Structures are given as structure tokens and as C-alpha cells.
Amino acid sequence: MAKIKAKAAQEAFPLDRAFTFVESGPVLLISTRHKGRNNLMTVSCHASLGFEPSIGIALGPWNHSHAALVEGGECVVAVPPANLLEQVVDIGNCSGAAVDKFSVFGLTPLAASAVKAPLVAECLYNLECRVVNRDLSAYHFFVLQGLKAWRHKAPSDPRSFHAVGDGTFVLDGETVDLRHRMTKWQHCI
Ligand SMILES: Cc1cc2nc3c(=O)[nH]c(=O)nc-3n(C[C@H](O)[C@H](O)[C@H](O)COP(=O)(O)O)c2cc1C
Incomplete structure (x- = not known):
């Protein structure tokens, strides 16, 4: 009886929308420079792959940025603040x-130190990256190695935001401090 009740708590969900369960890291901007031009694109399909840091991003060949990443082999991963959501x-x-996105969207390119792609001055964080692995190119997946990291000194809005996958977004909310329970992970604190 209890089993039937538990099953009733769940209903089938469309498989082709199941990525929305986990598409919840901060929405990123990927900054590239290719053939003398800066560009930006939005990416929400990404994964933290390790502490080095390694980051995986799924970036399809239909994007103008794709050639920049394949041919240039580098980019900047930037975390935009919630007040830049639109x-x-x-x-x-x-x-x-078709568009110079830095100029049209009022964002400021800053010279990076290890890559040609610019940092985005208004972003909360910038990570200069090099492409280190394309084994999963069938999934349009790039593994990036972070080379140099930056943090905004006085962000206009400290919150990042997350894509649900259907055109709605969740802004960061309350921070819960459980550092006292991280007994096994003191070196991360
Ligand atoms: C919220 C949001 C999330 C997106 N996430 C991705 C993504 O993870 N991977 C991808 O290839 N495109 C993604 N896109 C689409 C690209 O950002 C879009 O195609 C963009 O126009 C590419 O710019 P470009 O052609 O100048 O490179 C996303 C778009 C939005 C609005």
C-alpha cells in the first residue's frame, strides 16, 4: 500500500526536457576573440569537472563563437551578476x-593576462581558460582548463543566476553557512 502511495507522488516527465533538472549552475558568458573581433555568448549547459579548475561547456557549432573556440583554443568564462540578466x-x-555584443550591450572588455579573449569588467568572476580536451566533441563538449582567475572588487549585484531551461531563471537567494559541519573538508573553507 505504501509503495503505491509513493509512486503516486511521481509522474512521467518528458525526457527531452530532463536536462532542466540539472541545468542549474550559474549562467555564464563565454568571451572569445577571433580574427581581431571580440564576441560574447551565453552558456547554461556546463559542468564543474574538478578543482584544478576544469570546466566543461557544451557549445554547439551553430554558434559564431564555436569557430573562435575551435581555432583559437581559448576563452574567458565570465559569471554575470543578476542585474545583467536581460x-x-x-x-x-x-x-x-552581426553584432558587436560588448558595444551593443554596454559591457567593457578588459585585457586578460593569459589569453587573447577579453575579461568582462562588469562580471562577478572571470576565468581565463584554454581548451584542453575535445574527446566528447560529439556532444559539442569542450573541457577548459582555468589559467588565471579574477573577482570583481565591488559588484553592483553579488547574485548570479541560473537557467531553468524554459526561458525562466532563478536568482541566487539566501546563503546558509554550514562551514562548521565541513569537518572533512576544512581545506576548502
Ligand atoms: C539562457 C541561454 C542559455 C544558453 N546556453 C547555451 C549553451 O549552453 N550552449 C550553446 O551552445 N548555446 C547556448 N545558448 C545559445 C547561444 O548563447 C546563442 O546561440 C548565441 O546567439 C550564440 O552567440 P554567437 O553566435 O555570437 O556565438 C544559450 C542561450 C541562452 C539565452
């Missing part, structure tokens, strides 16, 4: 082939 969505709805 611009970040618009950045993901136009092509760098």
Missing part, C-alpha cells in the same frame, strides 16, 4: 557575426 539573455539571442 542583457545576458539578449546576448544569447543574437550572433556575433
